[in-house]
Amino acid sequence: MLSISELSPKKRAFLTGTILLTGTGFACRVLGFFYRIFLSRTIGAEGLGIYNMIHPIFGICFALCAGSVQTALSQHIASHTARGRSIFRTGTVISMTMSFVLAFFICRHAEFLANVILMEPRCTPYIPIMGISVPFAAFHACINGYYYGTQKSHVPAFSQIVEQIIRMIVVFFIADSWIKSGHTITVMLAAYGHLIGEIASSVFTLFCLLFFPPQRKDIAAGFLAPGTAGPLMALALPLMGNRLVLNLLSSAEAIWIPSRLQMSGLNNDQAFAVYGVLTGMALPAGVK
Numbered sequence: 562m563l564s565i566s567e568l569s570p571k572k573r574a575f576l577t578g579t580i581l582l583t584g585t586g587f588a589c590r591v592l593g594f595f596y597r598i599f600l601s602r603t604i605g606a607e608g609l610g611i612y613n614m615i616h617p618i619f620g621i622c623f624a625l626c627a628g629s630v631q632t633a634l635s636q637h638i639a640s641h642t643a644r645g646r647s648i649f650r651t652g653t654v655i656s657m658t659m660s661f662v663l664a665f666f667i668c669r670h671a672e673f674l675a676n677v678i679l680m681e682p683r684c685t686p687y688i689p690i691m692g693i694s695v696p697f698a699a700f701h702a703c704i705n706g707y708y709y710g711t712q713k714s715h716v717p718a719f720s721q722i723v724e725q726i727i728r729m730i731v732v733f734f735i736a737d738s739w740i741k742s743g744h745t746i747t748v749m750l751a752a753y754g755h756l757i758g759e760i761a762s763s764v765f766t767l768f769c770l771l772f773f774p775p776q777r778k779d780i781a782a783g784f785l786a787p788g789t790a791g792p793l794m795a796l797a798l799p800l801m802g803n804r805l806v807l808n809l810l811s812s813a814e815a816i817w818i819p820s821r822l823q824m825s826g827l828n829n830d831q832a833f834a835v836y837g838v839l840t841g842m843a844l845p846a847g848v849k
Contacts, residue, residue: 585718592725596732600754601837603736603746607830610819610837612751615684617812618667618674619691619698619755624804626659627699631706633796637789638710644789646779649707651789653700660699667692679816683748690752697759704766711775716766723765728758 601609634652638645667674671688675681705717732754739746818839822832 581718582714585721589721589725592722592729596725596729596754599729599733599736600751604748604750606834606837608748608751608837610833610835611681611683611748612687613837614679614681614815614819614833615687615691615752616755617808617815618679618688619694620808620811621805622660622663622667622692622695623698623702624808625801626656626663626695627702628804629797629801630656630699630793631702631709632800633793634703634706635709636796637793638707639712642711642776644779645707645711645776646774647785648789648793649703649710651785652706652793653703654785655790655793656699656703657696660696664692664695667695680820687748687752690749690756694756694759697756697763701759701763701766704770707770708775713775716769716773716775720762720766720769724758724762727761728754731757 597609600612604612630652634649637652638648641648668689671692672682672685674688675684701720705720708714708716732750735753736746736750738744739750815836819829819832819836822835823829827835
C-alpha cells in the first residue's frame with residue numbers, strides 16, 4: 562500500500578484536500594449544532610421556524626448566482642490553469658452582477674415575498690437581510706472556486722471554520738448586549754448571524770487571495786479572459802438548474818409544512834414552533 566509521500570503531486574493534493582474538507586466540514590457541523598442550541602434558547606422554536614422559512618430564499622439566490630458558478634469556475638480553471646486568474650475575474654464579474662440584481666429584487670420586494678410567496682407577513686423584516694448577504698456569498702464562492710480549481714482547498718476549508726466561529730462570537734455578543742439593555746431578542750438575531758457569517762467568510766477569503774494567491778502568473782493579457790463567459794455559463798447552467806429545483810422544493814416544503822400543521826388544528830404560533838423544532842433542532846442532529 563502506497564503512503565501519501567509516494568503518491569503523485571496531483572493525487573497527494575486531492576487526498577489531502579479531501580481529508581481537510583471532510584475534517585472542517587465535520588467541525589462546522591459540530592459548531593453549527595451548538596449554535597442551533599443557542600438560537601433555540603434565545604429566539605425559541607417558533608423563531609427558528611420563521612428563520613428556516615426565509616432561509617430557502619437565500620438558497621435559491623445562491624443557486625442562481627454563486628454555487629453553480631463556483632463549480633463551473635473550479636472545473637474551467639482546472640482545465641486552463643495558465644489562465645486561472647483571468648477566468649476567475651470573468652466568473653466573479655458574472656456572479657457579482659447576478660447577485661446584486663437578486664439582492665436588489667429581494668430587498669425591494671420583501672413584503673411581496675413574505676405575504677404572497679411565503680404567506681407569512683412576519684418574515685418581511687428579515688428578508689432584506691438575507692438579500693444583503695447574497696453578494697457576499699457570491700464573492701467568497703467565486704474565490705473558493707478559484708482555489709478548488711488550482712487544487713488548493715485549504716482556504717475554502719478554513720473559511721468555513723472562520724465563518725462559523727465569527728458568526729457564533731458576534732451573535733453571542735449581540736445577544737448578551739440586547740439582554741443587558743432590555744432589548745427583546747427576535748429572529749433578527751439569527752438573520753444578523755447569517756449576514757455576519759457571509760461577511761466574515763468574504764473578508765477572510767479576500768485576505769487570502771491578496772496575500773496568499775493560488776497563482777502568481779497568468780498568461781492572459783487582459784483583466785478578463787476573452788471567450789470564457791460562454792463556456793463558463795455552459796458549465797454552470799445545468800448545475801444551476803439542478804440546485805434551483807432542489808431549493809424550490811425546499812422552499813415549497815417550508816411553506817407547506819406550517820400550513821398543513823395549521824390545518825391539523827394548531828394555531829399559527831404552534832405550527833411554527835413545531836416546524837422550528839423539526840428543522841432547527843431535530844434534523845441538524847441527524848445525518849443528512
